Amino acid sequence: MLEAIAENEGLMEQFKPKNGKVQPGVIFRGYDKGTDEKDDERTIILAKANMLVYLSDLISDYHSEEYLEQFSQNAFNSVFQLIRSNLGTYGRVDPQEQYDLILTNPPYVTSGSASIKNAIESAGLAQHYAQGGRGTESLAVQWIINHLKPGGQCFVIVPDGLLNQSSILEYVKSECDVLAIIALPSRTFYSTPKKTYILALKKRAGKARQDCPVFTYLISEIGESRDSRRVPIAANDLTTMEQEYAYFRASPATYVTSDPRCRIISSEDFELLRNWLIDRQWSHEEKVALGIVEEAFEVDAETFKDLVGDAKLALDELYEQLS
Numbered sequence: 001m002l003e004a005i006a007e008n009e010g011l012m013e014q015f016k017p018k019n020g021k022v023q024p025g026v027i028f029r030g031y032d033k034g035t036d037e038k039d040d041e042r043t044i045i046l047a048k049a050n051m052l053v054y055l056s057d058l059i060s061d062y063h064s065e066e067y068l069e070q071f072s073q074n075a076f077n078s079v080f081q082l083i084r085s086n087l088g089t090y091g092r093v094d095p096q097e098q099y100d101l102i103l104t105n106p107p108y109v110t111s112g113s114a115s116i117k118n119a120i121e122s123a124g125l126a127q128h129y130a131q132g133g134r135g136t137e138s139l140a141v142q143w144i145i146n147h148l149k150p151g152g153q154c155f156v157i158v159p160d161g162l163l164n165q166s167s168i169l170e171y172v173k174s175e176c177d178v179l180a181i182i183a184l185p186s187r188t189f190y191s192t193p194k195k196t197y198i199l200a201l202k203k204r205a206g207k208a209r210q211d212c213p214v215f216t217y218l219i220s221e222i223g224e225s226r227d228s229r230r231v232p233i234a235a236n237d238l239t240t241m242e243q244e245y246a247y248f249r250a251s252p253a254t255y256v257t258s259d260p261r262c263r264i265i266s267s268e269d270f271e272l273l274r275n276w277l278i279d280r281q282w283s284h285e286e287k288v289a290l291g292i293v294e295e296a297f298e299v300d301a302e303t304f305k306d307l308v309g310d311a312k313l314a315l316d317e318l319y320e321q322l323s
Contacts, residue, residue, distance in 0.1 A: 001030050001079075001103060002054045015058055015075050022070040029099075030080045033088025040082055047080040087119055090139055093128045098149045105157035106140030108194055113139075131171040134303075137162045145175050150205030153179070160195040161303040163276035164310075173210060176201040178270065180215040180245060181278045187226040188219075197278075213255075214265045215248045216278040217241045220292050237261060260290060274310060 005011045005028070014024035030047065034040030052059065059068070085091045113136050120129055120139070129142050137158055144154050162168060163181070172178065180200035187193055204210070223236030244262050248255045255264060263281050265273075282290075 006054050017067055022074045024075050028079045031089045032082050034082055044080050044082050093125055098147055100149055100152045102144050102154040106137045108159045131167055133165050133168040138168050148203040150203050152203045154201050156199045157196055158199050164306045176203055177210045178214050181276050182217045183279050184219050188222055210267045212252050214270045215245055216263045218261045
């Protein structure tokens, strides 16, 4: 969230005084879950301290006591909020709390997710998470869609397992246009070897089904080494992807690219996909030509079962064609 503010001059402007008042026209919210007072408070304090670093130039320019008081009361203290509940954000269901933009990476938890779902049911919130799905990321996607305004967008880092859950994918398609699915390399995030993707959605308003194409992209390198050192490297596919996505969003219906890492999938073809693991749109030979080495990555038991099921269906179809 702080990166978005730092990169967008219009968002940074929200913290400047106008006519002697600090009254942001944009509401910023960042939630953290916790129950242990000492450690949880420290996390929020660090988040706020980090925000002050991001806004240090502005605070240096406007440092009067009056400004700092208005800044803290009207723009700063409400940004990062601690939810003291085992359910965290999942327990904060409010139809009036809807956003134009949601940026998040839900926790990738399969073990223990059943207890969270039981707690949701005990709290009388089951109707808000009625689409099923495995892991807490399926709950997160439902929360996100429920809290997007019509026309609002989200960019979510999701694990591969989510993109293989038919019930969740159908739910997403029924509520949103899928703008983009971007495959990230294994160990993009230091704390997990899981294969992850950027999922970009737009909450549908009015029309019954998606009629726009989907932007997909293969990322091999992210501008830093994917080991414990995380040192900067020259190779960075994210910058090219960002540029191509901007061109695509400017004119989705007519966009054409020569970038071999990019594939545009028509809405009709996208509707037929059994899963959204878009890496499979490229052949092994095409990946080799791009310098992409097939990496081993971890999946949970249920995801592995689904992948085997997909393979079985493909083999059954092939057998029928050969009979």
